[in-house]
Every structure is written in C-alpha cells, then in structure tokens.
Amino acid sequence: MALPTLTPEQRAEALAKAAEARKARSELLASIKAGEKTIADVLGKAKDDKTIGKTKVAALLKAVPGLGQVKVAALLEQAGIDPDRRAAGLGERQRAALIEALG
Template identity: 50%
Template sequence: MPTPVPTLTSEQRAEALAKAVRSRKDRSEMLAALKAGRLSLLDVLERDDDIARQTRALRLLESLPGIGKVRARRHLTDLGIPETRRVQGLGKRQRERLIELFPPQN
C-alpha cells in the first residue's frame, strides 16, 4: 500500500517553493560560472554543499566550456558513469578520471 502524501500548510508549501527556487538559482549560477571559466570542474567537485552534490554529472559536463550535450554523454559513457549519476554519487576514481580529463586551467 503506498504511503499517503503528507499534507502541508500553505506556509510550508510557500517555504518549500521558495527553497526550490533558491536551489535552482544557485545551481544555475554555479553552472554559469563553470561555463564562463570562473570555476573549474575541480572547484565544483570539491564543493561541500547540496547544490554541487545534487547536480547531475551530465549537466556538469555540459556546462564546461567547449563541451556540449553529445561530447558530455560520450565522455560519461567512456568513463562508465551513468547519465543520471549525481556528483555526490561519483566514486573517488570517477572524480579523479574526470579531473584528469578536464584539468583546472590556471
């Protein structure tokens, strides 16, 4: 039997909606900084916040300069990383291989 959906007050709903909007905005800003070169892949992988941890690896690679949807998917496939994997779910070796593939630009 499925679990019943919790009932939220209108204040709780508004709070949850505001939190979701903030998360999307923060993630968008992080990915834009990555695209613009203000952040490196290493910077994002080393971040210890929910925004970075919950970002999908595919979306992260797509945000790298010069990498589009096709190349991002190809790199994930070559590294054996599922497209749906989030940054928090990447193993140590997967992170290392991504950093080797996309070293920080100084």
C-alpha cells in the same frame, strides 16, 4: 506512497526553498560556463556543498565551454558514470577519470 498534505505556509516555504536551490544551481552553472570555476574545483567540493552535490554531473559537464551533449555522453560512458548520477555520488576513481579526461 502518498504525498503528505501541507499547510499553505509549509507549501510556500517549500516553494521558496526550491526557488533558492534553482537559483544557486543556475549561478553555479553560469560560473563554470564563464570559466570562473573549473570542473576539478567543483567536483572537489561536491561532498561538502549541497548545491554542487545535488547537481547532476552531466549538467556540470554541459556547462563547460566546448562540451555538448554528445561529448558529455561519451565522457560519462568512458568514465563509467551513469548519466543520472549526481556530483556527490561520484567515487574517487570516477572523479579522477573525469578530471583527467578534461585536463
């Protein structure tokens, strides 16, 4: 499917919106890394908050101090979560399994 042709104004608006989303996601990950927010809190808000919902679960977990790529991959496999899954797409059991594994 071909991409729609955008006017310069539409393109500038889309670029600004994307930059804002990246900034919000970066702030979210920084707050997790600093310990201001917990994974349980963040996953609980995933359905309501667009920024959290569109962030990949693996990226959220990698922001937790002490969790690297290998531990995150093991956690996701243990909970039965696809590495490309976004936070809003998690089921209740998957969310509970992650929170229990981290708690």
